[in-house]
Amino acid sequence: MIYIYIIGVDMAQPRVFCLVLLTVALGAQALTPSHHLSLSDVERLKGLLSQPFTDLASAYYSIVGLSKLGASVADENDACQFLKAQLDPMSVDSLFFAAEASQAISDCEIPVSNETRDILLAAVSEDSTVTQIFRAVSALSSLGLPLASQEVVAALVARIAKEDNVLAITTALQTATRLSQQAELGGILEEIEDLAARLDDLGGVYLQFEEGLEATALFVTAAYTLSDHADTEPPLKEDQVIQLVNSVFSKKSWDSRSEAFSVACAAAALSSNRFHVPVIVSTQGPATVSHSQPILHVGSTLLLQSSVLVESAQAVASKSVVLSQAPFSLRDGIFELNFMAGQPASGYYQFTVAVTGDSRLVANQVELKVKVSTEVAITNMDLSVVDKDQSIGTKTSRVDYPFKAKGSFTADSHQNFAMTFQLVDVNTGVELTPHQTFVRFHNQKTGQEVVFVAEPDSKNLYKFELDTAERKSEFDSMSGTYALHLIVGDATLENPILWNVADVVLKFLDEEAPAAIQSKTLYMPKPDIQHLFREPEKKPPTVVSNTFTALVLSPFLLLLILWFKLGANISNFSLSPSAVLFHVGHACMLGLMYIYWTHLNMFQTLKYLAIIGSITFLAGNRMLAQKAVKRLASK
Amino acid sequence: MSNSVISVISRFLEEYTTKTSNKLKVVDAYLFYILLTGALQFLYCLLVGTFPFNSFLAGFISCVGAFILGVCLRIQINPENKGDFLSISQERAFADFLLAHTVLHLVVINFIG
Secondary structure: OOOOOOOOOOOOOOOOOOOOOOOOOOOOOOOOOOOOOOHHHHHHHHHHHOOOOOOHHHHHHHHHHHHHOOOOOOOHHHHHHHHHHHOOOOOHHHHHHHHHHHHHOOOOOOOOOHHHHHHHHHHOOOOOOHHHHHHHHHHHHHOOOOOOHHHHHHHHHHHHHHOOOHHHHHHHHHHHOOOOOOOOOHHHHHHHHHHHHOOEEEOOOEEEOOOOHHHHHHHHHHHHHHHHHHOOOOOOOHHHHHHHHHHHOOOOOOOOHHHHHHHHHHHHHHHOOOOOEEOEEEEEOOOEEOOOOOOOEEEEEOOOOOEEEEEEEEEOOOOOEEEEEEEOEEEOOEEEOOOHHHOOOOEEEEEEEEEEOOOOEEOOEEEEEEEEOEOEEEEEEEEEEEEOOOOOOOEEEEEOOOOOOOOOEEEOOOEEEEEEEEEEEOOOOOEOOOOEEEEEEEEOOOOOEEEEEOEEOOOOOEEEEEEOOOOOOOOOOOOEEEEEEEEEEOOOEOOOEEEEEEEEEEOOOOOOOOOOOOHHHHOOOOOOOOOOOOOOOOOOOHHHHHHHHHHHHHHHHHHHHHHHHHOOOOOOOOOOHHHHHHHHHHHHHHHHHHHHHHOOOHHHHHHHHHHHHHHHHHHHHHHHHHHHHHHHHHO | OHHHHHHHHHHHHHHHHHHOOHHHHHHHHHHHHHHHHHHHHHHHHHHHOOOOHHHHHHHHHHHHHHHHHHHHHHHHHOHHHOOOOOOOOHHHHHHHHHHHHHHHHHHHHHHHO
16 A cells, blocks of 8 residues: 655644645646755754844844744743843833743733833834834734824835835834734735835746845735735735745755744744645655555645645556546545555656645645656576577577576577567566666676677567677677676666676687787876987088088188289278278177177167167268268369 | 180180279179179088078078179179269269168078078
């Protein structure tokens, strides 16, 4: 019997809640919550709130927050004493924290005096901030003091016009929940819708204020508390509610006490308001059923008065409906259903589970994926060695699982090795086609491993044939004894199989025995590569170069001799300054060329050349002019 | 045939030694020197290969460039060509020669590597 396990939450204690995960439904389904607080998350929340408090504000958050979660502080008397001690009767904030916290503790009374009342009443005016008005009104109502609701409404409306931010309006909504129901709360109720329009939609999954988690949680609390108080359904659509649930409960560790407090308040508001109660349904433990474990556990947060039923269960592979409108039975607050009674075939099933019974339920239809697993058995395993030309009859031997075949099978290049078998479901006898059916050959000596796939034919009979000649490249033509293993596996099988069926001796032709490239040596360091540096160009022997250097310089000597013979001389050399300067400058230019060759780059050279060149030019110009004058004069 | 060649050559040499002025002979000697240097460099390259090709090119082009500039100088200072170069005095020709050589040397040194 399979029992679907659902955790029921007793709605008689509206303060107890735990939101359980709702699996995300894929496909064209309504949005379902993807975040929730599990029991451990709630414990963590309580833990954060239970930390010792040092001032009135943290005392307030802790005491009231824990009470929303259905828990209480460790020592109530101590807490009460703390509140009375820390109270500053002149401060509105102090009075608010103390009054609210004392309400949450039983038998804790804060002393009230006329001055207290006057201070609180004075805070209710257009000149105080919304927070001040809220705290004053809450303190007044918690302390049992009378207050004029209409005046408060007027002050709130005036303040909302001035303070238009999210937190202020949320606080105004909270204030309205403390007022008498006869007051005109219509204008403030409309603010819920306006505020909801300000929420940011993130990816269609989250809906939150840009001010953050705390603002969103406080808004949820305020909206639902006020809607309950005014008995008007809040203008939030089902999808919006789910998105708000995702936003508020996506964070599992909270930064501050006030954030934890806001989350606790939101959770309490969502689980016990009169209009929208999100419900969460999920499986407890793996969503798998089988013959040995026919129980499918499903948890949810819910009222006991509801009923859960499977609207339809459809096999994923064949799309046939296996179950329809089957109700769950409730046992110890847990919903159970027997699924294996219908003898479903192994595989995956898509369940559509609905929770009914309360019109407030939101997101009460869920898709769950359930796996039915089974055990497989191998039958009719026949091994044979078939001759290729079919001249010799086949020798078939049957092997039973888990034993190994007695003799070994020999196949050389003229023969094929064949294997046939069937896979059946142990419980139903139905033939199975699991995902993985591998045939593995393992050579013990060389460590080689070759894996093939066995394929089923149309009658679900598995066949495997090894053509020795054709497949020799996969075996690297290594003849020898190979251990044959059959591997069967699938997600829906509880007993995957690795079975050493037999030993097969394979003989290959032209064995190259490439012993070098074995898997063992594949990962050994390879031989070092010696880097060959670029060979320098072949240069001629130094003798030749030296000879030619001398040869190339020799015409200069010839030139000098020729000039001497011609009678070229420097007798006309005038020692005028420009001539000297010119020759010096020219010599410098030639020297610069040499320095350029050895040290400088083009830019530097051009710079120096410009300097020297201009001097040389000017001097040379002068000198040549003088020479020209002399020449023309002598003519 | 060879007779006429020899006679042409001997006639040419005779005319050359008598008619050309000393200045031009000086320049001719310089040109001959440049020619020899270039030819020897080329011979070396043929024998040994063009290994530092840039160096060979730098050296060879230096010789070729110098030869050309020398020829230009010779043309410009030859008094027989005065009609063609009315605005260019001998000094000016020499100054041009020097300037062009500066540029040539700059390029050659850059390329010689």
